[in-house]
Amino acid sequence: MKPGQEWIDLEPERYEFRALPMHQFALARRDFVKLFGAGLAVFAVVKNAAAMQETAPAPRGFHPEELPKEIGAWLHIGEDGKVTGFVGKAEIGQNVRTSLAQTLADELCVPFDSVQMVLGDTALTPFDAGTFGSRSTPTMTPQLRKMAAAARGLLKEKAAQQWNVSAEKLVAANGKITDPANGRSLRYAELAKEELGHQTPPAKDPVKPANEWTIAGQPLPKTDARSFVTGGHRYTTDLCPEGMLYGKVLRPPSLGATLVSYDDSAAKAMKDVVVVRDGDFIGAAAPTVAAVQAALAKVHAQWKGVPQISDKDIFSYLKNSAEPSKDERFRKAKGSVTDGLAAAAHKLETSYTVAYIAHAPLEPRAAVAQWNANKLTVWMGTQRPFAVRDDLADIFHVPEKDVRVIVPDTGSAYGGKHTSDAGLEAARIARATSGRPVKLVWTREEEFTWAYFRPAGVIEIKSGIGADGKLTAWEFHNYHSGMSAIETPYDVANQLIQYHQVPLVLRCGSYRGLAATANHFARETHMDSLAYDAGMDPLQFRLANLSDARMRTVLETGAKAFGWPRQKTDDGQGFGVAIGTEKGSYVATFAEIQVDAKTKAIRVKKLVEVFECGAIVNPDGLRNQVVGAMIQGLGGALFEAIHFENGHITNAHFASYRLPRFRDVPEIEAILLDRKDIPSAGAGETPIMAIAPAICNAYYDATKVRLNSLPLQQS
Amino acid sequence: MAGTLQLEINGRKYSVNYPPDTPLLYVLRDELSLTGSKYGCGEGMCGACTVLLGGTARRSCQILVSAAVARPITTIEGLEKDGALHPVQQAFLDAGAFQCAYCTSGMIMNSVSLLQTNPHPTREQIVQAMQGNLCRCGTHPRIIEAIEKAAGKLPGGAK
Numbered sequence: 001m002k003p004g005q006e007w008i009d010l011e012p013e014r015y016e017f018r019a020l021p022m023h024q025f026a027l028a029r030r031d032f033v034k035l036f037g038a039g040l041a042v043f044a045v046v047k048n049a050a051a052m053q054e055t056a057p058a059p060r061g062f063h064p065e066e067l068p069k070e071i072g073a074w075l076h077i078g079e080d081g082k083v084t085g086f087v088g089k090a091e092i093g094q095n096v097r098t099s100l101a102q103t104l105a106d107e108l109c110v111p112f113d114s115v116q117m118v119l120g121d122t123a124l125t126p127f128d129a130g131t132f133g134s135r136s137t138p139t140m141t142p143q144l145r146k147m148a149a150a151a152r153g154l155l156k157e158k159a160a161q162q163w164n165v166s167a168e169k170l171v172a173a174n175g176k177i178t179d180p181a182n183g184r185s186l187r188y189a190e191l192a193k194e195e196l197g198h199q200t201p202p203a204k205d206p207v208k209p210a211n212e213w214t215i216a217g218q219p220l221p222k223t224d225a226r227s228f229v230t231g232g233h234r235y236t237t238d239l240c241p242e243g244m245l246y247g248k249v250l251r252p253p254s255l256g257a258t259l260v261s262y263d264d265s266a267a268k269a270m271k272d273v274v275v276v277r278d279g280d281f282i283g284a285a286a287p288t289v290a291a292v293q294a295a296l297a298k299v300h301a302q303w304k305g306v307p308q309i310s311d312k313d314i315f316s317y318l319k320n321s322a323e324p325s326k327d328e329r330f331r332k333a334k335g336s337v338t339d340g341l342a343a344a345a346h347k348l349e350t351s352y353t354v355a356y357i358a359h360a361p362l363e364p365r366a367a368v369a370q371w372n373a374n375k376l377t378v379w380m381g382t383q384r385p386f387a388v389r390d391d392l393a394d395i396f397h398v399p400e401k402d403v404r405v406i407v408p409d410t411g412s413a414y415g416g417k418h419t420s421d422a423g424l425e426a427a428r429i430a431r432a433t434s435g436r437p438v439k440l441v442w443t444r445e446e447e448f449t450w451a452y453f454r455p456a457g458v459i460e461i462k463s464g465i466g467a468d469g470k471l472t473a474w475e476f477h478n479y480h481s482g483m484s485a486i487e488t489p490y491d492v493a494n495q496l497i498q499y500h501q502v503p504l505v506l507r508c509g510s511y512r513g514l515a516a517t518a519n520h521f522a523r524e525t526h527m528d529s530l531a532y533d534a535g536m537d538p539l540q541f542r543l544a545n546l547s548d549a550r551m552r553t554v555l556e557t558g559a560k561a562f563g564w565p566r567q568k569t570d571d572g573q574g575f576g577v578a579i580g581t582e583k584g585s586y587v588a589t590f591a592e593i594q595v596d597a598k599t600k601a602i603r604v605k606k607l608v609e610v611f612e613c614g615a616i617v618n619p620d621g622l623r624n625q626v627v628g629a630m631i632q633g634l635g636g637a638l639f640e641a642i643h644f645e646n647g648h649i650t651n652a653h654f655a656s657y658r659l660p661r662f663r664d665v666p667e668i669e670a671i672l673l674d675r676k677d678i679p680s681a682g683a684g685e686t687p688i689m690a691i692a693p694a695i696c697n698a699y700y701d702a703t704k705v706r707l708n709s710l711p712l713q714q715s
Numbered sequence: 716m717a718g719t720l721q722l723e724i725n726g727r728k729y730s731v732n733y734p735p736d737t738p739l740l741y742v743l744r745d746e747l748s749l750t751g752s753k754y755g756c757g758e759g760m761c762g763a764c765t766v767l768l769g770g771t772a773r774r775s776c777q778i779l780v781s782a783a784v785a786r787p788i789t790t791i792e793g794l795e796k797d798g799a800l801h802p803v804q805q806a807f808l809d810a811g812a813f814q815c816a817y818c819t820s821g822m823i824m825n826s827v828s829l830l831q832t833n834p835h836p837t838r839e840q841i842v843q844a845m846q847g848n849l850c851r852c853g854t855h856p857r858i859i860e861a862i863e864k865a866a867g868k869l870p871g872g873a874k
Contacts, residue, residue, distance in 0.1 A: 093815025093852050221811055228816035229804040229823060231751020231791035238750035246745075289741055290734060362755050362763060362817040362851045411753075411817030412852055444756040624814055624854065631853030654760035654849065662842045665855040 011133070012330070012499065013482025014418075016452050016509030021391045022421045025278045025428055067143065068126050069200040071154075074147040075104065077192040081175050083108060083115045085144060088128025089136045090120040090383050091409040092417070094684050095621035096136045098223045099216075102618060103141045106215040107148035107208060109172040110188065117223075120382075120407030122389045130384035132415060132510060134583040134682020137617060141216075141680060142207070149208075150201030158191040210615035210676035217674075219620030224409075236366045236381045236408050237441050244368070245274070245285040247429040247440035248292045250299055251450065252280070254647030255506070257303040266298040275299065276432045283429040285438050309505045310645040315353045318479045319458045322500035332487055332497040337462070340473025340494030344464025346533045351460045352522040354481055354710045355641035356453040356506055360659060363411020364447045369426035370437035375402045380423045381410035391420040392427055414632070415510035416451060448652035453642055454511030457481020459522035469534040471545050476523070482515025485582040485689065488523060490545040506644060512629065513685040516582045517636060517692060521710055524578035524693035529706060538577055538697065539564050550612060554586040554673065555579050558610040561671055562590035572597055574702025578693035584681030585613035589630075589690035592666075593698040600703070602638060602713060604666040604695060611670065611687050614678035626670045626687040633691030635660045639711045658715075720784050724749065725793025735781030740764045742780045743790060751791035751820045755849065762848030765821040765828075766790045772828030791820035794827065803827050806865035807858070814852035822848050826862045835866050 068074070076084045085104045091097040101115045108115075118124050120131075152172045159177040160167035163184070171178045178185040210217065227233040252259075259280040267275050267284065273295040274285045282299060286292040309317050341347055367380040376398065382388050385405040393400040410417065422440055430438040442450070457480045464473040471492035478486055480502040487497055531541035539559055546552055558564075558577070566575050572595040579588040592606040611626050639658045643650045651657045670687075692710055700706050722729045724747065733742050738757070743749040743766070752775055755763030759777040766775045767789035794801035800808065803826045813819045822845070829836060829844040836844065841862050850858065 093813075093817075095814070221808075222813070225808055225811070225813075226800075228813050228819050229800065229807045230795055231749075231820045233816065234750065235753075235817065237754060238744070240745075240748065240750075288745060290737055360851055362761065362815070362849060363753070364755075410815065412815035414851075441754065444758065444761075620811055624811060624852075624857070627856060628814055628853035631855060632851070653758060654756050655758065659849055659851065660853065660855075661847075661849065662845045662855050662859070665853075668856055 011482065011484055011514055012501065013455055013484065013515050014510045015455065015504060016419050016507075019419075019507070019509075021395060021424055022419065022450075023281050023395070023424050023428065025281065025395055025424075071147050071151050071199050071201065073126050074144060075108070075151060077151070077188050079189050081110075081114060081187060081189045083110050085115060085117045086125045087117060087119055087140055087144070088122075088125040088386060089140060090131045090385065090407045090413075092131060092381075092383060092413040093410070094136070094625060095222055095618065096131070097409065098220060099137065099617045099621055100140060100144060101223055102216045102218070102220055104144050104148055106213050107145040108152055110175040112215050112220060114175060120385045121404070122385050122406075123404040127386055130387060130418065131413075132383055132418065134585075134685045137680050137682045138584065141617060145207040146201050149206050150199070153202070153206065154199055155188055155191045159186050162186065210680075216617050217615070218618070220618060221620065234408060235363055235411050236368060236379050237363055237411070239368045239379055239408070239439065241368065241370065241437045243436045245287060245433055245436050245438050246289045246292045247283060247285045247426055247438040248296055249425050249440070250282040250284070250296045250301060251446065252303045254303070254305045255449070255649075256308065256647055257305045260302040260304050262302070263300040266300075267295040270295050270298070274429070274432050276429050278428060281425075281428065283425060285429050285433055305647055308647040311643050314456055314505060315458050317505065318456060318502050321502050322479055323502065325501060330483065330499040330501070333495060335494035337473045337475045337494050337496045340492070341462070341464045343466065344472045345467040346530070347462070347464045348526065348530055348533060349460075349462045350526055350529065350708060351458065352525070352708045354457045354459070354518040354521065356456045356508065356644075357511070357636050357640040358448055358453055358642055358657060359414045359416030359451065359511060360447065360657065361412040361414060361416055364442040364444060365417065365422040365451060366439070366441040367422040367426040368437055368439045369423065369430040371427070371430050371435055374398050376427055377404045377406070378423045378427060379406045379408060381413070381417055382407055382420070382423065383413050383415070383417045387418070388420040388423050392423060395424060396427065396431070414512040415514070418510055419452065421450070444654065445652045448642075448657060449649045452507040452509040454636075455481050455508040455515070457515065457518050459518060461522055461526045463526060463530060465530055465534055469536050469541055469544050471530075478515065478519060481518040484514035485516035485519045485580060489548055489551055489579070489581050490527070490542075491547050492545070506642070512632065513582070513688045516580070516685065516689040517633070518710070520578060520580045520689045521692045521696065524580065524690065525696045525706070525708070528576070528693070528697040528700065537565055542577070542579060548581070550586050551579060551581055554610045554612050555588045557671060557673065558588035558590050558608055561610070561669060562608040564590065566592075570594065572702055574698035574700070576694045576697030576699070576701055578690040578697060580686070580690050582686045582689060585611065585683060585686040587611050587686050587690050589694040591691075591694040591698045593695060593702060595699060595702040602695065602699060604634060604638075604664070606667040606669070607691070607694070608669045609671070609687060609690070610673065611683070612673035612675060613681040613683045613686070615676045615680045616672060616674045617680055619672060619674070622672055622683055623670055625683050626672065627668055629685070629687035630668060630670065630691055631660050631665055633688040634664055636710060637692035637695050637712060638664070639713050639715065641711050641715070720780060722780070722783060722788060723786075724788045725790060731780070733780055735779060737780050738776045739766070739778040739780050739783045739788070740775040743775060749790050749792050753817055753820060755818070755821075760847070760849070761818070762821040762825060763818050765824040765848070767824060767828055770828075770831065772825045789824075791824060794823070801827065802868040803830065803861070803865040806861040806868070810857045810861040810864060812854055812857035812861040814854050818848060818850045822850065822858055826865065829862070830866055836862070
């Protein structure tokens with residue numbers, strides 16, 4: 001099974017996981033026998049992690065399906081008392097470097113500032129499928145706690161042996177084991193000298209419950225925050241190893257175009273320029289950006305385009321091109337929708353559309369690649385360093401152990417940095433530069449054109465309610481956009497819910513929340529319409545159809561904070577609500593908007609959002625993520641859409657692809673419910689998904705006009 | 716053609732050999748290793764490359780290096796003095812006004828420029844001044860909070 005396969009099964013809209021790498025170089029050989037490292041080099045004590053990175057120990061291979069069981073693979077205690085955690089996740093602005101360090105410090109009982117995390121480095125960290133799916137917190141915090149608790153227990157035992165007392169009587173705190181009977185203590189660093197690293201945790205995990213956390217659960221500031229306000233932090237795009245050249249790719253004039261003829265003699269004649277052609281790939285490297293741009297300008301290439309579907313036809317294409325599937329994973333059914341509709345007092349049938357949108361991370365896709373004979377190192381802003389390593393090993397026909405991918409803390413991703421594109425390109429060009437590293441940074445236009453998008457979709461819903469306002473039937477079809485949050489949280493006995501796959505038009509894949517935003521937009525605006533049909537308040541209508549206690553609590557908390565139901569004080573004012581649950585967390589969003597009487601332009605005045613994701617690891621970081629998702633959600637709700645015509649993205653610039661800016665940001669109230677009795681869920685995605693339907697419902701409240709397409713304000 | 720250009724950046728003099736039509740951003744980043752100024756779009760639409768040129772916020776991707784000669788340039792690296800953060804840097808730090816932080820240098824430089832000309836901006840004036848700077852992570856409310864915190868703390872900006 002390929003890493004990440006389970007996610008394709010659960011979330012088929014991760015189209016990029018299934019796709020072949022963007023480039024299939026001629027030197028690729030797919031029959032390469034994969035080698036996994038034979039043993040684990042484990043050190044209980046290292047001087048410090050920085051030194052360890054410099055000396056670059058032999059890469060430690062991990063079998064993809066299994067996480068290493070040895071404590072030493074996950075944490076080290078240094079001679080100076082510094083603790084280093086090793087996790088294969090990537091820091092992309094979601095603050096996981098801080099929350100994981102908090103978790104490790106908390107469970108190991110060491111000061112927070114004694115912990116540093118090594119993240120996303122295929123040579124140093126355990127295998128990780130990738131930073132996606134809101135999985136870092138629910139999977140990695142228990143994993144780190146398990147390892148830290150085991151280490152703590154072993155340290156107690158060591159001290160107990162030394163003092164000839166019972167380990168149960170000893171206390172771990174502040175990086176020391178103390179004997180309360182007489183106050184004597186031993187530092188972890190002294191105890192850890194004897195190897196603990198190869199030990200595996202006992203079956204019973206004595207991890208701390210959330211109500212005993214002292215460092216986790218606190219609003220600690222972002223690790224290394226100072227380096228971000230001084231400009232000192234080095235992103236991939238800032239790296240400049242000795243002898244580095246700037247790389248660039250000659251892109252085809254349209255998506256899917258193939259190379260017909262080509263002449264690079266003028267470019268090759270330029271001083272210090274390397275030109276690489278491999279199949280349809282043309283790239284170059286030179287000592288400056290200007291020189292590589294000049295070189296590619298001198299390459300004469302003729303391309304042949306292929307006719308393609310344009311945005312004006314996309315929704316009819318998606319609706320009419322579904323691939324028949326008997327795949328049971330794509331279909332959820334119970335009861336009889338026919339019977340449910342027959343019993344309904346009111347019926348409603350509606351169709352919704354959702355446009356392609358772009359991630360537009362402010363740091364574009366970028367990589368630095370360096371070959372040393374047949375060994376390759378790639379620094380890259382990616383959410384999936386191990387998958388990138390596998391692609392590089394495959395494509396360049398080298399063993400995985402000879403490829404190292406390192407992820408510098410990255411200028412955001414939002415699900416957009418799952419593929420190996422920039423890394424493959426930089427590494428291919430660097431194959432021809434005699435060991436000199438090559439940096440390749442996509443331009444903004446390349447970002448908007450050659451990356452992948454959140455898929456467009458068509459959603460059709462047929463529903464019925466009884467005279468009492470209870471749902472009797474629910475039929476839901478999603479074409480192309482995906483399955484995340486496709487199931488309804490409402491109580492309805494008769495359901496048919498189906499996802500329909502459609503052959504791709506534009507390259508697309510994961511995006512923050514995946515299809516949860518599209519499915520919530522359709523479901524929650526449809527529910528709103530039903531509420532009006534039933535003559536009920538939209539909030540009361542939802543509560544009448546909802547038995548999930550966590551969902552009800554979130555909704556009722558939000559209603560109180562927002563003051564629902566509110567009286568209108570202005571013409572054009574509207575109030576809307578939307579709710580949902582996904583990936584183990586719950587959200588309720590309330591919107592107040594103002595609609596311009598003449599232009600119908602929407603001004604979002606206020607958003608109140610209640611979010612509950614179990615026990616909160618860092619309330620400050622969580623608040624940043626929740627508010628950030630709310631603001632990002634405004635873009636897809638109101639105005640973001642990729643426009644395309646016959647293989648050309650026609651708005652591939654910030655001037656023509658509108659993102660939320662300061663003036664778009666309303667008054668925001670984010671209410672975080674901390675449930676220490678519930679394991680922590682991830683929080684990066686769910687807070688985005690109810691923004692669009694809440695605004696859309698407010699628009700109906702203001703105008704009595706129902707909008708059925710995202711973005712709501714078509715340009 | 717490349718010629719020697721004299722630049723004054725963060726109080727230091729530099730001689731660079733670069734084609735005069737090169738955007739200042741590339742000279743800062745690629746020649747002088749001042750990588751705090753970021754490439755976000757190369758079109759002056761995101762503000763990640765903002766520097767002070769003659770004391771005013773400018774998009775360094777839109778300024779030709781030849782046009783920056785003989786005018787003092789301040790980049791994010793030049794704000795810190797003797798190990799002490801500039802009040803705007805400190806305010807961003809205190810407010811946790813970043814997530815991925817790729818936009819942060821540009822946000823700070825633009826804020827410094829705003830507060831130099833208007834030490835006590837209204838909320839509306841802050842929004843107006845920051846409208847050209849993109850934060851894709853959605854940290855806008857904290858950025859506004861940081862600017863308000865820093866207001867009045869700048870040298871010469873006291874009430």
